[in-house]
Amino acid sequence: MAEGFARAMGIEAFSAGTHPKEVVHPLAIAVMAEKGVDISHHRPKPLDLEFAKTVDLIVTVCGEADAECAHLPLPVPKIHWDLPDPAKVEGDEETRLAAFRKVRDEIEKRVRELIAESERL
Numbered sequence: 001m002a003e004g005f006a007r008a009m010g011i012e013a014f015s016a017g018t019h020p021k022e023v024v025h026p027l028a029i030a031v032m033a034e035k036g037v038d039i040s041h042h043r044p045k046p047l048d049l050e051f052a053k054t055v056d057l058i059v060t061v062c063g064e065a066d067a068e069c070a071h072l073p074l075p076v077p078k079i080h081w082d083l084p085d086p087a088k089v090e091g092d093e094e095t096r097l098a099a100f101r102k103v104r105d106e107i108e109k110r111v112r113e114l115i116a117e118s119e120r121l
Contacts, residue, residue: 001104002061004032004039005111016051016058018068020044025087031100035108052076059114061107081110 006013015024024042032039045051047065049072052058058078060066066080083106089099 001028001032001039001107002059002111003042004037005035005108006115008037009111009115011111011115014051014055015042015044016047017044018047018065020046025100027086027096027100028104031097031104034101035104047072049073049075079114081107083107 003013003015021044024039024044029038029040047058047069052072052074053076056076058069058074058076060069060078060080061083062085066082069078083103084099086096086099086103089096
């Protein structure tokens with residue numbers, strides 16, 4: 001979702017994961033579509049040292065990624081957004097959609113703040 005918002009705001013961004021899935025979660029695609037952002041074609045890349053050498057900043061959004069990144073000698077700055085994983089929420093579809101929307105909205109806010117901060121530098 002962060003990649004989708006960043007790209008929609010004109011920033012080159014890439015989703016990566018320590019254990020990336022082959023496809024984007026369907027509920028993430030659905031809630032991003034509600035905001036007019038199509039992430040259905042996005043595919044996460046593996047977050048490793050080679051990938052890290054190609055970017056200017058790494059933003060981790062879950063504790064597992066933050067912990068695993070601590071073991072990599074990252075050549076770029078890293079910030080961590082401690083957000084819950086909405087894919088782990090159980091319940092009916094509306095409950096799960098609500099979890100994805102909540103995280104989506106927090107990610108959008110943080111991406112906007114990060115872009116605004118970088119423009120001030």
